[in-house]
Amino acid sequence: MSTQSVLFDAPGPRARRRHAILAVVGVAVALAALYFVLRKMQAANQLQGFMWKPFVTDRAVWRDYLLPGLWGTVKAALISIVLAGVFGLVFGIGRLSTVAPVRWVSSVVVEFFRAVPVLIMMIFAFGVYTRSHVFADALNPLAAVVTGLTLYNGSVIAELVRSGVHALPAGQGEAGLSIGLTPGQVLRSIQLPQALTAMLPALIGQFVTILKDSALGYQVLYSSELLSQSKTLGSNFANTVPAYIVAAILFITMNYLLSRLAVYVERRLSRRGRTTLHATGPVLGDADQEPAPPVSAGSAGLGR
Amino acid sequence: MGNVLSNYDILGAFWGTILLSIFGTIGSLILGTIVAVLRLSPVKVFQWLGTWYVNTFRNTPLTLLMVFSVLGMTYILGINLDPTDIKGNAFRWAVVMLSIYHGAFICEALRSGVNTVPAGQAEAARAMGLTFGQSMRHVLLPQAFRGAIAPIGSTIIALVKNTTVAVVVGVAEAANLMSVVIENEGSSIGVFLVFAIGFVILTLPLGLLFTSLSRRLAVKR
Numbered sequence: 001m002s003t004q005s006v007l008f009d010a011p012g013p014r015a016r017r018r019h020a021i022l023a024v025v026g027v028a029v030a031l032a033a034l035y036f037v038l039r040k041m042q043a044a045n046q047l048q049g050f051m052w053k054p055f056v057t058d059r060a061v062w063r064d065y066l067l068p069g070l071w072g073t074v075k076a077a078l079i080s081i082v083l084a085g086v087f088g089l090v091f092g093i094g095r096l097s098t099v100a101p102v103r104w105v106s107s108v109v110v111e112f113f114r115a116v117p118v119l120i121m122m123i124f125a126f127g128v129y130t131r132s133h134v135f136a137d138a139l140n141p142l143a144a145v146v147t148g149l150t151l152y153n154g155s156v157i158a159e160l161v162r163s164g165v166h167a168l169p170a171g172q173g174e175a176g177l178s179i180g181l182t183p184g185q186v187l188r189s190i191q192l193p194q195a196l197t198a199m200l201p202a203l204i205g206q207f208v209t210i211l212k213d214s215a216l217g218y219q220v221l222y223s224s225e226l227l228s229q230s231k232t233l234g235s236n237f238a239n240t241v242p243a244y245i246v247a248a249i250l251f252i253t254m255n256y257l258l259s260r261l262a263v264y265v266e267r268r269l270s271r272r273g274r275t276t277l278h279a280t281g282p283v284l285g286d287a288d289q290e291p292a293p294p295v296s297a298g299s300a301g302l303g304r
Numbered sequence: 305m306g307n308v309l310s311n312y313d314i315l316g317a318f319w320g321t322i323l324l325s326i327f328g329t330i331g332s333l334i335l336g337t338i339v340a341v342l343r344l345s346p347v348k349v350f351q352w353l354g355t356w357y358v359n360t361f362r363n364t365p366l367t368l369l370m371v372f373s374v375l376g377m378t379y380i381l382g383i384n385l386d387p388t389d390i391k392g393n394a395f396r397w398a399v400v401m402l403s404i405y406h407g408a409f410i411c412e413a414l415r416s417g418v419n420t421v422p423a424g425q426a427e428a429a430r431a432m433g434l435t436f437g438q439s440m441r442h443v444l445l446p447q448a449f450r451g452a453i454a455p456i457g458s459t460i461i462a463l464v465k466n467t468t469v470a471v472v473v474g475v476a477e478a479a480n481l482m483s484v485v486i487e488n489e490g491s492s493i494g495v496f497l498v499f500a501i502g503f504v505i506l507t508l509p510l511g512l513l514f515t516s517l518s519r520r521l522a523v524k525r
Contacts, residue, residue, distance in 0.1 A: 006421050007426070019346060019348075023349040026347060044382060112500070115465075115507045117465035117468040119471065120499055124495070131491060208363070214365075216365075216469065218472060219479075219483075240380055241381070248372075251363060251368065252360060252363040255362075256359055259363070
């Protein structure tokens with residue numbers, strides 16, 4: 001029996017007939033919903049040609065709004081993932097340290113920043129930067145976005161580092177210790193290299209989260225990000241609704257492709273017999289609960 | 305610091321956050337369950353619809369959904385959820401968008417719970433002569449729900465934190481008040497800590513609760 005799903009048997013003739021009927025009903029409901037949406041948009045005059053045409057005919061739409069917006073989003077995300085990687089590595093290793101106070105401090109830092117909403121950190125950072133003039137004024141919004149994203153995602157990555165190390169077979173660390181390496185050397189030359197490879201899919205998944213969260217820059221006046229750009233586009237071309245829909249499609253495409261990449265990398269790694277952390281795996285608070293579930297308050301891909 | 309903050313209704317703001325969280329959780333659990341049933345059903349068309357929903361809403365920024373709800377849905381498409389009150393409309397849309405967005409994650413959580421059940425369990429149930437309904441009720445679903453507790457917990461915690469995004473449509477909740485305070489009084493570490501710790505107080509017990517639940521109810525395999 002080839003179980004495509006644990007829940008159902010392979011359908012017999014009666015079940016197949018029932019499924020066919022349900023399929024027709026499903027298509028009908030979907031079409032009805034689509035019709036309803038289109039009619040609603042029609043009624044609000046949102047289906048007129050002049051609103052949608054610029055996306056194909058007017059180069060300015062892409063040159064002046066959407067592409068700069070994409071770049072603004074990707075730029076913030078790239079800076080953040082690099083900084084978050086550093087932050088995560090430092091505190092992830094800190095939580096694995098053999099020195100108890102280092103472990104405590106790292107734990108408090110990581111748990112704190114994971115529990116605080118990214119937006120709260122952005123608003124705070126923006127407030128600080130505008131008063132203190134650490135950065136050039138024009139850079140404040142970007143700096144605030146990057147700060148928020150780095151602190152939150154850095155903590156998530158710290159958890160990934162920790163659960164990556166915990167997910168390794170215990171024999172790896174024990175073998176290292178038994179040939180006379182110090183715990184630090186075991187971590188550096190045996191456990192971390194394997195843990196970092198195992199993290200790769202989850203890290204790509206985290207990048208999706210960062211890309212989505214960079215849209216929060218909308219609230220701290222980071223105007224070169226895709227959502228803000230499409231808002232401006234919408235008011236300049238009098239096509240608000242189409243502009244948001246196109247922005248959404250861009251976000252969805254970008255993130256969907258990245259998620260596929262994460263799945264692909266994960267398959268490749270596990271084909272080579274490596275331990276991996278799932279890109280969208282459930283993650284709740286404790287990585288000590290052995291192999292599978294690394295789950296964090298924010299958790300890779302869950303909600304944020 | 306203390307007297308500065310006493311001018312503001314911090315508890316009231318967090319009450320807004322809590323209301324958004326409660327309604328959002330209820331909504332997303334309902335939506336997520338429906339979508340999970342679609343994705344797990346044996347009918348291909350239903351599976352496609354469910355997959356479409358998850359891929360669409362899991363990959364769209366919540367901020368975009370929120371902004372669109374008021375600027376697009378209400379102002380342009382004229383879908384007003386509370387014609388008597390602008391604030392009420394924003395609040396209701398925020399709940400709807402939180403539900404839609406997190407529904408996609410709840411669906412995936414439920415599905416991952418089902419995936420933790422080994423196929424042998426279903427086969428054994430059938431071999432014992434249990435009917436479809438019986439094997440669902442006594443064998444498969446109990447295990448699936450237990451497997452889904454941890455990811456559902458993570459999603460709900462993420463939802464609580466994501467209620468802050470409602471600030472973009474001006475719903476009265478914590479991030480909104482924090483912006484106002486910073487606007488008026490400047491950005492001090494004290495203000496940040498008050499709001500940050502408020503969220504720690506909200507999310508920490510939830511995290512502990514779900515961790516202990518998922519441990520206690522874990523299926524030993």
